[in-house]
Amino acid sequence: MDPLDLARHSVFALHMLGLAAVVGTFFTQLRRRDDFVLWPLLSGAIVQVATGLALVGMRQATGREIDVAWVVTKLAIAVVVLGAAIAAVIAKGRGGRVRPWFHAAGGLAVVDVLVASLWG
Numbered sequence: 001m002d003p004l005d006l007a008r009h010s011v012f013a014l015h016m017l018g019l020a021a022v023v024g025t026f027f028t029q030l031r032r033r034d035d036f037v038l039w040p041l042l043s044g045a046i047v048q049v050a051t052g053l054a055l056v057g058m059r060q061a062t063g064r065e066i067d068v069a070w071v072v073t074k075l076a077i078a079v080v081v082l083g084a085a086i087a088a089v090i091a092k093g094r095g096g097r098v099r100p101w102f103h104a105a106g107g108l109a110v111v112d113v114l115v116a117s118l119w120g
Contacts, residue, residue: 004062011054018047022081023113026106036102038089045082045105048112052078070119077112081105 001009021044029036056071088101 004058008055008058011051011058014047015051015055018044018051019109019113020044022048022085022106022109026102026109029102030106033099036088036092036098038085038092038098038102041102041105042082042085042089045078045085045109048109049075049078049082067119070115073115073119074112077108077115081108081112084108 021040025037025040025044052074056066059066082105084101084105088098088105090096091101092098
């Protein structure tokens with residue numbers, strides 16, 4: 001395995017760990033009404049966006065084909081997930097309603113998984 005393949009596999013593993021943090025946090029706290037633990041959701045969303053962009057860059061750097069529509073769709077959903085996670089953290093800090101932001105972030109992360117696995 002060449003160094004670029006090792007790097008790509010490592011970044012993909014981090015991407016999956018970010019996914020697990022977002023979706024795992026969502027499903028484990030789905031029925032809560034309040035007192036959400038948000039740091040794994042926010043951290044996972046940040047990791048998802050960063051590693052997703054890195055994976056696209058690595059793919060482009062090696063001259064492999066990129067489905068631009070798929071990448072743009074996934075990135076748009078991931079950025080909205082990140083925005084909802086940030087909004088949840090802000091709402092929690094201000095004593096506001098966290099639940100709608102939490103559910104938006106988690107639900108859209110599940111949609112992102114479906115897009116990733118069913119598109120194409």
